Amino acid sequence: MVLDHRLFFPATQRNKIYIGDVLSNIPLKKGFVLEIGSGSGEHGVEFQKRFPEIIWQTSDPILEHRKSIISWIDYEELNMKMPRPLEIDVRKSPWPIPLKLIDALEVIISINMIHIAPWECTESFFRDSGKLLKDRKFLILYGPFKIEDKHTSESNELFDKSLKIQNNDWGVRNLEEVNKEAIINGFKQKQLIQMPANNLMLIYKKVSQ
């Protein structure tokens, strides 16, 4: 008997269509997408089904999440297509990634991760992504952001407070500081897309140094 470890994240169910719509405008014809902080795995299976030309590689540092991802892959019968999740904590460099993935890496994406982790995770995320992605490849972030150090909505401000109560090192990040990390690691912002529920999707492209 196969145990069902699937987790269900309500926000993930709500935002997956909108995020998928944005991804559909990115040329994803082949190769790998590496997802950092995949959580339950609901995004991973959704996008693997929606973009069958690519291989969606999930990852998460938490065992319970990786078990959920495996269960979602089983449940959606994607075992022949999707690899098992990698154990990646962005702070532990270099990330344990198979060579064949590095050779064919098209996109690195992280959804709702950098505010639920200390700031050093944002720094490590950009630093290792900058080393892994070749020129013209994409780096994508999704989540709530402050702009010029101001919240863009009351709900984001409340959310930020609730994050800081859980862990003082967490918090909604300032867009300008995130962009600074992108630039120092060789990325140029291509697009900033307003998403439902006061979230942003940031699309960066690796540029020649």
Ligand SMILES: C[S@@+](CC[C@H](N)C(=O)[O-])C[C@H]1O[C@@H](n2cnc3c(N)ncnc32)[C@H](O)[C@@H]1O
């Ligand atoms: C709010 S959940 C979002 C999960 C998923 N991306 C989604 O949108 O449903 C944040 C995720 O970030 C992961 N995370 C936290 N710290 C991390 C780190 N240092 N490296 C990689 N992932 C991390 C957590 O394990 C968790 O799965």
